Amino acid sequence: MKDADCVVFLQWALPRLGLRWPGFRKVRRQVCKRIARRARELGLADVSGYRLHLDSHAPEWDALAALCTVSISRFYRDRGVFDCLGDKVLPALAEAALARGAARLECWSAGCASGEEPYTLAIQWRHALQPRFPRLDIRVLGTDVDAKLIERARTGCYRVASLKELPDAWREKAFEKEGLLLRLKQGFRRGVEFEKQDLLEQLPHDRFDLILCRNLAFTYFDSARAQASLERLAGRLRPGGALVTGAHEKLPPGSPFAEWPGCRAVYRLAQAD
Numbered sequence: 153m154k155d156a157d158c159v160v161f162l163q164w165a166l167p168r169l170g171l172r173w174p175g176f177r178k179v180r181r182q183v184c185k186r187i188a189r190r191a192r193e194l195g196l197a198d199v200s201g202y203r204l205h206l207d208s209h210a211p212e213w214d215a216l217a218a219l220c221t222v223s224i225s226r227f228y229r230d231r232g233v234f235d236c237l238g239d240k241v242l243p244a245l246a247e248a249a250l251a252r253g254a255a256r257l258e259c260w261s262a263g264c265a266s267g268e269e270p271y272t273l274a275i276q277w278r279h280a281l282q283p284r285f286p287r288l289d290i291r292v293l294g295t296d297v298d299a300k301l302i303e304r305a306r307t308g309c310y311r312v313a314s315l316k317e318l319p320d321a322w323r324e325k326a327f328e329k330e331g332l333l334l335r336l337k338q339g340f341r342r343g344v345e346f347e348k349q350d351l352l353e354q355l356p357h358d359r360f361d362l363i364l365c366r367n368l369a370f371t372y373f374d375s376a377r378a379q380a381s382l383e384r385l386a387g388r389l390r391p392g393g394a395l396v397t398g399a400h401e402k403l404p405p406g407s408p409f410a411e412w413p414g415c416r417a418v419y420r421l422a423q424a425d
């Protein structure tokens with residue numbers, strides 16, 4: 153399929169799915185390949201044929217939505233953001249948790265892909281924070297709309313390439329070889345749980361000290377869905393809690409968050425008076 157034809161198709165289809173084209177610009181090739189494959193499976197000549205098919209087959213929109221999910225992730229993605237979490241944000245949240253007598257720091261990774269992000273947090277906690285806060289444990293909930301990714305997250309097995317940003321010493325301690333893959337050792341999975349959940353439809357019951365929602369709502373969702381997501385995330389955070397976004401994402405206007413001083417892509421929910 154020609155790139156230009158796919159771009160025209162995406163600019164037509166994405167808004168109808170509540171998604172925004174600019175978020176897909178850089179990753180369009182993988183999405184276009186999937187759409188071309190789907191059109192072939194349906195015996196359609198090209199993307200114009202697929203567009204006509206969508207016009208007359210409403211359930212195909214769900215199939216298209218699945219083709220438009222992007223699941224790229226890596227351990228310690230955006231090094232500066234995780235450095236700042238380790239240096240400033242997690243210690244502050246840990247102090248606050250201890251001050252209110254909590255035994256655990258509650259964290260949620262919304263749109264966790266295959267578990268890279270929640271496991272990064274667990275590894276970082278065990279290596280860098282646990283020795284400073286021995287009375288505090290961590291729990292990380294990872295949720296994703298894609299059941300296959302959640303299954304993969306539970307296996308804890310990864311290709312070496314997805315670990316290249318993780319500090320070497322942490323990687324060597326936390327992983328063991330399993331054929332060509334690396335498997336996360338059990339001790340680093342403690343406190344990490346996964347659930348299939350659509351951010352737009354379901355929410356965890358708990359309140360969290362830290363929520364990561366990176367490279368999902370504020371990149372791919374249209375403004376109404378991004379706004380709704382922000383309100384839902386804010387509703388699950390404790391006052392004073394932190395929200396982490398993708399390094400290049402902007403929060404929708406009028407958000408109840410203030411930038412976390414000295415940290416890129418980290419925001420603090422205002423404390424109640």
Ligand SMILES: C[S@@+](CC[C@H](N)C(=O)[O-])C[C@H]1O[C@@H](n2cnc3c(N)ncnc32)[C@H](O)[C@@H]1O
Pocket residue numbers: 221222223224225226229262263264265266268269295296297298301349350351352365366367368398
């Ligand atoms: C690009 S990945 C980001 C992964 C990770 N947060 C990161 O930044 O490395 C986006 C993830 O969001 C998931 N996702 C898409 N729509 C979702 C929704 N409505 N609810 C929950 N997860 C969703 C996708 O399946 C995908 O795994």
